[in-house]
Every structure is written in structure tokens, then in C-alpha cells.
Amino acid sequence: MIRLYDYLPSGNGYKVRLLLTQLAIPFERIELNITKGETRTPEFLQRFPNGRIPAVELDDGKLLFESNAIILYFAEGTPFLPADRFQRTQVFQWLFFEQYSHEPYIASVRYLMMHPDVQDPRRAILETLMRPRGYDALGVMEGHLKSREWLVGEHYSVADVALYAYTHVADEGGFDLADYPAIRWWLGRVKSQARHIPITQS
Structure with missing residues (x-):
């Protein structure tokens, strides 16, 4: 299952959470508190070098970060991204x-x-x-x-x-x-x- 590293009050995280829900794509949400430095640990930075949420681990283990890049990935081939x-x-x-x-x-x-x-x-x-x-x-x-x-x-x-x-x-x-x-x-x-x-x- 897709894993979404998120922080609930974040609008950037919300973009991804909202789109996945509207596309009916199941995902596991993993909460990280950005005010406590939980995205700045060596383990997280090794996988997501920008040190921020949202970040996504796809089913095949590939990793994505930056909210607008993530929503473009999931919108591809759907009505959320025009073909024109x-x-x-x-x-x-x-x-x-x-x-x-x-x-x-x-x-x-x-x-x-x-x-x-x-x-x-x-x-x-x-x-x-x-x-x-x-x-x-x-x-x-x-x-x-x-x-x-x-x-x-x-x-x-x-x-x-x-x-x-x-x-x-x-x-x-x-x-x-x-x-x-x-x-x-x-x-x-x-x-x-x-x-x-x-x-x-x-």
C-alpha cells in the first residue's frame, strides 16, 4: 500500500491526502510532527533529502517528495489533469x-x-x-x-x-x-x- 508521510495541519500534506481520497486510492498515513524535527532525522533524510512532508513511498518502493510533484503523479491519466x-x-x-x-x-x-x-x-x-x-x-x-x-x-x-x-x-x-x-x-x-x-x- 502507498505510504503517505504527513503532518495533519499541513496544507501541503492535505493536498495529497485530499487527492488520494477523491481518486479512491487507498493509502497508509504516517504522522510526523514537523515542530519536533521528526522529518529531520538521518533515517528520514536518507530517503527524502528535502526533509519535509508530504513524502510518499509507492507500492514498488519508489519515493516521491514535494507536494505538487506528488499530486501531478497521481493525477496523471485522470480527469484531475487535462489531456489538452x-x-x-x-x-x-x-x-x-x-x-x-x-x-x-x-x-x-x-x-x-x-x-x-x-x-x-x-x-x-x-x-x-x-x-x-x-x-x-x-x-x-x-x-x-x-x-x-x-x-x-x-x-x-x-x-x-x-x-x-x-x-x-x-x-x-x-x-x-x-x-x-x-x-x-x-x-x-x-x-x-x-x-x-x-x-x-x-
């Missing part, structure tokens, strides 16, 4: 956006807010840089979603899975979505998809 070349590239575009312009700010602010005792130099720029850039990312999404139901094409895809993961809990980082109606409607559409699970469900 241009739309596939649009999916990649939004996955790159999520990791470069969205997750570093929205997810990181949430982490710092949820773990006030963790010493982190990013706290010094939380309100002056990180939060404004998080709102910038939300603005990009809002503008795009005003005229469409999904991020790419006419169907729910891994682009939606990836960006839903941290957007739907952005309020836990102090982000106010009141002025982002298109995002709020999109969040509701994602939540209504078959076999949806909440981030807290293991």
Missing part, C-alpha cells in the same frame, strides 16, 4: 504560482500564527512583507476566478486542489476573505466535490 497540452500547461502555471507566490506567504503566515512559540526570523517581516504578498496572491486568484468556476478550463483539477489547500484556511493566518467573493464561491465549489474531506481528517 495548453490546459495542462495552465495547470502547471497555477502549481508554480502556488509554490512561489501563494504558499510562501499565506501558508507561512498561518504557520507562524499557529505556533507563536516557534522562533523564526520571518516574524520580523510578517506584517510588512509576508502578509501583503499573501493578499497580492489572493488578488491574482480573485481576478481570475471572477469570470470562471475553476482555475483551468471547465473542470475541477489539481490546480484547484493545490490552491484550495491553504486558501481555505487562510483565516487561520489572519487573512480576511470578506473582499474576495469569487474566491469564497470557488472554495464552496471545491468543498462540494465528491469524496471531499476536511484538512483535519486523517
